[in-house]
Each structure stands twice: as C-alpha cells, then as structure tokens.
Amino acid sequence: MNKLTSGVVAGVLVLGVPTAAIAARMHVDHGRGPTVVHDAAYGAIQTQVHAWSGDGSTRVRLMVDGLPAGQTFGAHVHTLPCGSLPGDSGGHYQHSTDTSVPLAQREIWLDVTAGADGHASTTTEVPWEIAPGTAGSVVVHALPTNTTNGAAGARLACTTVTFGE
Numbered sequence: 001m002n003k004l005t006s007g008v009v010a011g012v013l014v015l016g017v018p019t020a021a022i023a024a025r026m027h028v029d030h031g032r033g034p035t036v037v038h039d040a041a042y043g044a045i046q047t048q049v050h051a052w053s054g055d056g057s058t059r060v061r062l063m064v065d066g067l068p069a070g071q072t073f074g075a076h077v078h079t080l081p082c083g084s085l086p087g088d089s090g091g092h093y094q095h096s097t098d099t100s101v102p103l104a105q106r107e108i109w110l111d112v113t114a115g116a117d118g119h120a121s122t123t124t125e126v127p128w129e130i131a132p133g134t135a136g137s138v139v140v141h142a143l144p145t146n147t148t149n150g151a152a153g154a155r156l157a158c159t160t161v162t163f164g165e
C-alpha cells in the first residue's frame, strides 16, 4: 500500500517538468525582471522568461504582469544584455540573415496581449538553437510587432537572459 502511494506521488511530480526536458536533456535559461525599465509608466510590471533549448529547437516563454488590460505589446529576443539605455540591448537576435526567410522565422518574437487582470503570456518555438553568447535579453516594446520590418516602437522594459550559457 505504501509503495503504491509513493508511486502516485512520484508520477505527479514528474508531470510538473516539461516532458521534452527529460527526454532531450534540454538546456534551460531563466530571467526575472524587468532588469531595466525604460518607461516610468511601466515601472510596476513584472517579467519572467523561461527558455528551453536542445535537439535543434528552442522554446521561449514570456510572462508579464501589471500591464494595461487589453493592450498588445511587441516583444523579442535581443542580442545583448539590458543596460541603462534602451539601445544597450542591441538589435533583434537573428538566427539567419537570409532575407528570403520571413523575419518571424529567423527571430524570436514574443508579442503578448494583456488580459483583464493585466497578465500576459506567450510561448514561441523555433526549429533551431541560439548559439551561446549571441542573445542576451527579452525586450518588451510599446507596439505590436510589424511583421514586415520587425519594428515595435519604443522599448519599455528589458529582462536580461543569458541564453545558452
């Protein structure tokens, strides 16, 4: 009877871990922030980034709390860690510069829409891995991402994530 009980408990614990992380021994990165807020109107937001990579794919999850309800914000993986200036986080991380491939497939976009409670989350998966040292943050912008040129307006807040390290 005791054996059966502990077996059930172990089964529940395993469910809390992404199945893929067990199967592929994925590399996991986390960021909590924001590390830097660039627009004082967003000084109360909270961010979390989780990234799983391995076996030739990367999955990034962004969660933001404290946003104005119903509004959509562009967000992307950027090349450098956050700094005091909005531009310090560099440009969008690009897996490839091949312009025949749509931007959304060679960058990591994480646009989020806030619910009535100000919470927003999204997960993006891409079929490649980020080389260590080539991406350093997730930036939340003022506007939804323009799918043609990737622009998303002012940088509101930045969360440092040492992807792949």
Ligand SMILES: [Cu+2]
Pocket: 075, 076, 077, 078, 092, 139, 141, 152
């Ligand atoms: Cu961006």
